[in-house]
Amino acid sequence: MGGQSMPEGMSGAGPLVLDSVTQLDGAARGRVACCASHGGIYAAWYAARKGVGGLVLHDAGIGRERAGVGGIFWLESRFVPAAAVAHETARIGDGADMLARGRLSTVNAPAAALGLAEGMPVAEALDRLLAARLPPAEAPGQLEEARRLISADGPVRVIALDSNGLVGPEDAGQVVVTGSHGGLLGGRAASAVKADVLCAIYNDAAIGIDQAGVSRLPALAARGIAAATVSAFSARIGDATSSWEDGYISALNAPAEARGGCIGLSTRDFVAKILESL
Secondary structure (H helix, E strand, O other): OOOOEOOOOOOOOOOEEEOOHHHOOHHHOOOEEEEEEEOOHHHHHHHHHOOOOEEEEEOOOOOHHHHHHHHHHHHHOOOOOEEEEOOOOOOOOOHHHHHHHOEEEEEOHHHHHOOOOOOOEHHHHHHHHHHOOOOOOOOOOOOOOOEEEEEOOOOOOEEEEOOHHHOOHHHOOOEEEEEEEOOOOOOOHHHOOOOOOOEEEEEOOOOOHHHHHHOHHHHHHOOOOEEEEEOOOOOOOOOHHHHHHHOEEEEEOHHHHHOOOOOOOEHHHHHHHHHHOO
16 A cells, blocks of 8 residues: 655644555544545444544445445444545545545534535535544454455455455455455556456446546556456445445456456356356
């Protein structure tokens, strides 16, 4: 992951503006953060674990069972003010764009009590959170991301990973089914995936402005990696098991199409096509 980025002119006491919640570190304690991750429960838990005082995430199109903003209301239960940015106003995976163009779609009760509201520009929302001088979030209990082996038949394994960040060197040449959004972090092609997997599947985060929710696909095609997204309305974002069991393909790149993939396939059938192509 890249390091923290902050708009020019902001002091250290200003908001942290990051492309991913996983870029938060110990220095985030008591800070207000704007992170361009989806607003699911894992992202919210991770931010609470780092002790943020207030948080703005991306709504990822909200999607199936409102999973894209589930973390906003998980934080509400912990009295942490949080909000999510509408996917049609700013790119997922791009913190600077969220700050520049984002408008809120979802606000929890503690944030509403501070004056945050739907339609509010992100910059104004962050100013209100900063003015409140919020205490650090209480550390939550443990919450592990899932890494599950779906299939080990034949030479290629199929692995379910709730986060693209869990992909490691050992996954090279394998099929990874993730719960992550399909957007590049800060538009950086190198952020697409950390290993040369055979195939990668993401959630399209309702695609959103500038088609940000599927921007990993051409970057992966340039590396010869077959890749696709499932619709955010077919599978819960942040949940790789849902991507596998519930997902339907909404977009794919040329290497995936060359291996027999097409829009409308279930994730299971899409992966079967990839494996049949070997």
